[in-house]
Amino acid sequence: MRVDVVSIFPEYLAPLRLSLLGRAQEGGLLDLEVHDLRDFAFDRHRTVDDTPYGGGAGMVMKAEPWALALESVLAELAELAAQTPAADLPTLIVPSPAGEVFTQRLAYELAEEPSLTFACGRYEGIDERVLEWARGHFRVRPVSLGDYVLNGGEVAVMAMVEAIGRLLPGVVGNPESLVEESHADGLLEYPVYTKPSSWRGHDVPEVLLSGNHGLIARWRREQQLRRTAARRPELLEGADPSEFGREERAV
Numbered sequence: 001m002r003v004d005v006v007s008i009f010p011e012y013l014a015p016l017r018l019s020l021l022g023r024a025q026e027g028g029l030l031d032l033e034v035h036d037l038r039d040f041a042f043d044r045h046r047t048v049d050d051t052p053y054g055g056g057a058g059m060v061m062k063a064e065p066w067a068l069a070l071e072s073v074l075a076e077l078a079e080l081a082a083q084t085p086a087a088d089l090p091t092l093i094v095p096s097p098a099g100e101v102f103t104q105r106l107a108y109e110l111a112e113e114p115s116l117t118f119a120c121g122r123y124e125g126i127d128e129r130v131l132e133w134a135r136g137h138f139r140v141r142p143v144s145l146g147d148y149v150l151n152g153g154e155v156a157v158m159a160m161v162e163a164i165g166r167l168l169p170g171v172v173g174n175p176e177s178l179v180e181e182s183h184a185d186g187l188l189e190y191p192v193y194t195k196p197s198s199w200r201g202h203d204v205p206e207v208l209l210s211g212n213h214g215l216i217a218r219w220r221r222e223q224q225l226r227r228t229a230a231r232r233p234e235l236l237e238g239a240d241p242s243e244f245g246r247e248e249r250a251v
């Protein structure tokens with residue numbers, strides 16, 4: 001997958017070069033290109049922001065540098081697409097408090113895309129006309145990490161690129177580990193333990209030492225349901241309450 005990120009702080013994205021995603025880039029599974037928006041601001045002060053029409057505090061990101069930066073990305077994607085004819089418009093993700101919520105389901109969906117372009121907003125946001133213009137060249141998707149406000153899209157992009165990148169075939173050593181994790185089956189993850197079996201007076205649940213894989217699977221499922229009911233009941237809409245076991249262990 002080809003991932004392009006446009007930001008006024010390209011160095012913010014440096015951690016994406018590390019560890020798992022770094023190895024995915026070395027292995028050719030992920031091609032991450034970060035672009036400095038200021039390289040597309042051609043006035044003397046390389047201005048990327050200005051005061052908002054209609055008044056109000058803060059600054060708004062100017063449209064022209066964004067259009068030039070995104071056109072530059074499109075030209076590079078077109079070169080790639082020439083090799084593999086792209087069916088649809090490339091996807092442009094704009095991290096925004098006003099976006100659709102990013103979920104594991106959306107991560108799986110986006111992991112199927114041949115390319116993803118991320119536009120990191122700052123200040124009070126990007127001139128809305130950029131998104132209007134971009135809709136003629138991209139599938140534009142404002143996406144929110146959650147109901148809070150960050151200073152810019154870079155942190156949100158790091159989270160999304162990690163969540164999406166780890167789903168790409170070959171990135172995670174053991175694909176099995178992608179199956180049994182929180183939200184993979186719509187529920188929260190069960191608790192995990194490792195040696196020693198008794199630690200500072202806290203013991204590992206007996207069932208996990210039993211070697212009885214059927215019992216262990218049932219205990220884990222029941223822990224997922226109890227934990228989800230306790231912490232995220234809205235995820236259980238439509239679940240079958242009869243699945244709740246009798247184990248009294250709190251989660």
Ligand SMILES: COC(=O)COc1cccc(COC(=O)c2cn[nH]c2)c1
Nearest residue numbers: 096097121125126144145146150152153
């Ligand atoms: C059209 O979209 C824009 O203009 C986006 O502009 C901004 C402005 C400030 C900060 C951000 C970063 O996103 C979040 O704060 C965010 C994402 N998820 N939850 C919070 C983006």
